Amino acid sequence: MSLAVSATALFLFTLLFTLSLIVTSHYSSSSSEPPPTLEPSSPSFSEWRSAHATYYAAADPRDAVGGACGYGDLVKGGYGMATVGLSEALFERGQICGACFAVRCVEDMRWCIPGTSIIVTATNFCAPNYGFTNEGGGHCNPPNKHFVLPIEAFEKIAIWKAGNMPIQYRRIKCRRDGGIRFTVTGSGIFISVLISNVAGHGDIVAVKVKGSRTGWLPMGRNWGQNWHVNALLQNQPLSFEVTASDGKTVTSYNVAPKDWSFGQTFEGKQFET
Template sequence: MAALHSFRFHPSIFLCLVASFCFSRTCFGSKAKHSNLTTFGTRWSWAGATWYGSPDGAGSDGMECGACGYGNAVSQPPFSSMVTGIGPSLYKSGKECGACYKIKCTKRMHPSCSGKPVRVIITDFCPGGPCATDSAHFDLSGTAFGAMAKAGEEVAFRDAGVLKIRYARVACDYSGRTIAFHVDPGSNSNYFAAVIEYEEGDGDLAGVSLKEASMGPEEWRSMQQSWGAVWKLDAGSEMQPPFSIRLTSQYSRETIVAKNVIPENWKPGSTYRSLVNYL
């Protein structure tokens, strides 16, 4: 492991202790309404790259949570440990959680580099060291960093320390999965919060709204970004489920609605899958 990681405090450890996002999974959905898939040009830029956690891990050791709130899902498909913490310039106070990038190294930078691009997803924040000083910096999971190496040369490649790489923003592809809502264990009849994940296309959200069962067709209550990929609504009074959730993507501004995705008997700590996604 690169020596850089032996002393860097990672905020995801604290955040995971505050909020446990390792939920039981429940399915519920509504009739699908789809948007057009957003694509991004492959305009390659330069960035720094390091790695943290275990050599074959998903970044944040142990709880594998991350500052975006995706929980231990980052080690499972479709994330499959191909995840990254990001410096402040790209993290943008959590607004870019869920965004997807292709990264690649060059053989000129390291002899064990394969030169082949790999796709990674922002699931964490890297606040200090080169993450704060580089114009752009990816603090990758050990798995994602090693994926840039030639086969059989991952160990030597991980000893590179701070490496110069190329990166480009790309559309997210979750292989037909629909958007899921991990309900915060602290949610109750007056307060609702959830981690939102698996958004195709942009991968991140510009806005989220909630509609209660008692509200009219055009009535929506705006939710606020709490931290990372967690959005919340502090209603101040008892809300009436089921809840529909309206999502607006970050760059394309496409809007989709997960109708009645949170059922009448919803429970804190559960996960509810919609039938919608951006296409």
């Protein structure tokens, strides 16, 4: 009798153990699969982040011309004094050119103008100065996140005596009047195009050009937002395809007429904001 009971108990134990292995194996197999991916959200801009800012006073009107992004005359380009030069930690080797930032003064209430902020476009680079420490004059040395503002912009958020001012910044969408501008320069088969007045994300990651007798030709970044290609494109209308850092693309067909010439600027379609 006891042997029969023991055999029955052993059978039940084996059955339960086997079932538990099956259940465990099934559970483990299911749980090892990656969790379902969430629907990708629309590209969002960063939250407020900490940095510092100084200013420069334009002693000469020519100071508003040039810059590491290649926009030339910033007033004629529509940027005015609402611009900023960024330190190496933010400049991204020129990729950030054209991006827009909201900037506000924080912490030092002696110099901040309460409740104010400004919107500026990245148009220049603040080079490191390794002759000074990061805290003692090398404001733009890595890894410092630093903004250099025209005094006209700086004084909208802080009193000029503030010097090296703690700020907060975040990326925002750029709003522009009119369409994207294409300034064509070069000579012969060397074609250089400055892309400016870009709304939305503002910074450009890819450009293509097309003549009426060519396919779409990828352009390379020359510097800042100047893009180039070696191709014979004279005597044919030009179309441009521009891709922003959020992956959105705008195509402008036949923006330059057949008789275009170097030095001219043409206006195409614009990114929606």
